Amino acid sequence: MGALDKVVVQKDERPNPSFETSALPGFKKTVQGRRAIRKFDGEPIPEGTMRDCLRDAILAPSASNLQSYELYWVRDKGKQTRLAELCLDQPGATTAGELVVIVSRVDLWKSHLKKLTDIMTENGQKPLQGAVRDYYEKIVPMLMKTDRFGFHNLKRRLMFWYRGKSVPTVHEPVTRADHRIYGHIQAALAAENLMLSLAAHGYESCPMSGVDKRGIAALLGLPSTAEVTMVVCAGRGTPEGLLSARTRLPFGDLVTEV
Numbered sequence: 001m002g003a004l005d006k007v008v009v010q011k012d013e014r015p016n017p018s019f020e021t022s023a024l025p026g027f028k029k030t031v032q033g034r035r036a037i038r039k040f041d042g043e044p045i046p047e048g049t050m051r052d053c054l055r056d057a058i059l060a061p062s063a064s065n066l067q068s069y070e071l072y073w074v075r076d077k078g079k080q081t082r083l084a085e086l087c088l089d090q091p092g093a094t095t096a097g098e099l100v101v102i103v104s105r106v107d108l109w110k111s112h113l114k115k116l117t118d119i120m121t122e123n124g125q126k127p128l129q130g131a132v133r134d135y136y137e138k139i140v141p142m143l144m145k146t147d148r149f150g151f152h153n154l155k156r157r158l159m160f161w162y163r164g165k166s167v168p169t170v171h172e173p174v175t176r177a178d179h180r181i182y183g184h185i186q187a188a189l190a191a192e193n194l195m196l197s198l199a200a201h202g203y204e205s206c207p208m209s210g211v212d213k214r215g216i217a218a219l220l221g222l223p224s225t226a227e228v229t230m231v232v233c234a235g236r237g238t239p240e241g242l243l244s245a246r247t248r249l250p251f252g253d254l255v256t257e258v
């Protein structure tokens, strides 16, 4: 296990007032400096840096901590070339030093839940207690279970509807579409962490969803239950890779105070 495979953050390392002077300047630089870059110099990113960025990616939050995604760092030259084609030969993909496919794996919820609870309980030696136990043993399976006839979906729909009549209640996931959204949300959060970490390491990136996702799934040998969320291309950007000044809608159009 590498030093960073298990990241334990001590209390005084979590955000605290001193972060405003220590962490905030770097964070602002990173967030404001990240741009979608469409052309790179083609040089690979050093392996250690890539691994560090990928480790940061998987620190993204995920619903129920199920980490319902996979990141495919495509390193094989032949596969990179084919992947760039499947990214419709977008210049960002054809010139990237690195390509990472972000895949939603909500279909793996059961095995992820098992692995997660094995880690949390140290393989059953320290059983979960109380609300956490109920959550992982009852609520998560209730939310995630599916079957070909839609029985579990119907059961959830009725439960949520009935409960929602008297108390605030979650109303999804009910349908297959809800589960698909669920998976893509977790995957996209990991992608954002990856791009911000790349930026903090001095590299640039571009997320791409205008790609042949079915072709990419076939290239990676994914089962039909997995779905490509996006491809992140990365490397050292070239000046012509920045196509325009940053444009954002007015703050008030996107942020509402109520």
Ligand SMILES: Cc1cc2nc3c(=O)[nH]c(=O)nc-3n(C[C@H](O)[C@H](O)[C@H](O)COP(=O)(O)O)c2cc1C
Binding pocket: 034, 035, 036, 037, 038, 090, 092, 206, 207, 208, 209, 210, 211, 230, 246, 247
């Ligand atoms: C989910 C997603 C998919 C995207 N797909 C593409 C794409 O296929 N090709 C591309 O050139 N840019 C793509 N972008 C980049 C956006 O166009 C870009 O983020 C946006 O214009 C804002 O620019 P900025 O990231 O530099 O602030 C995508 C961004 C996201 C979040």
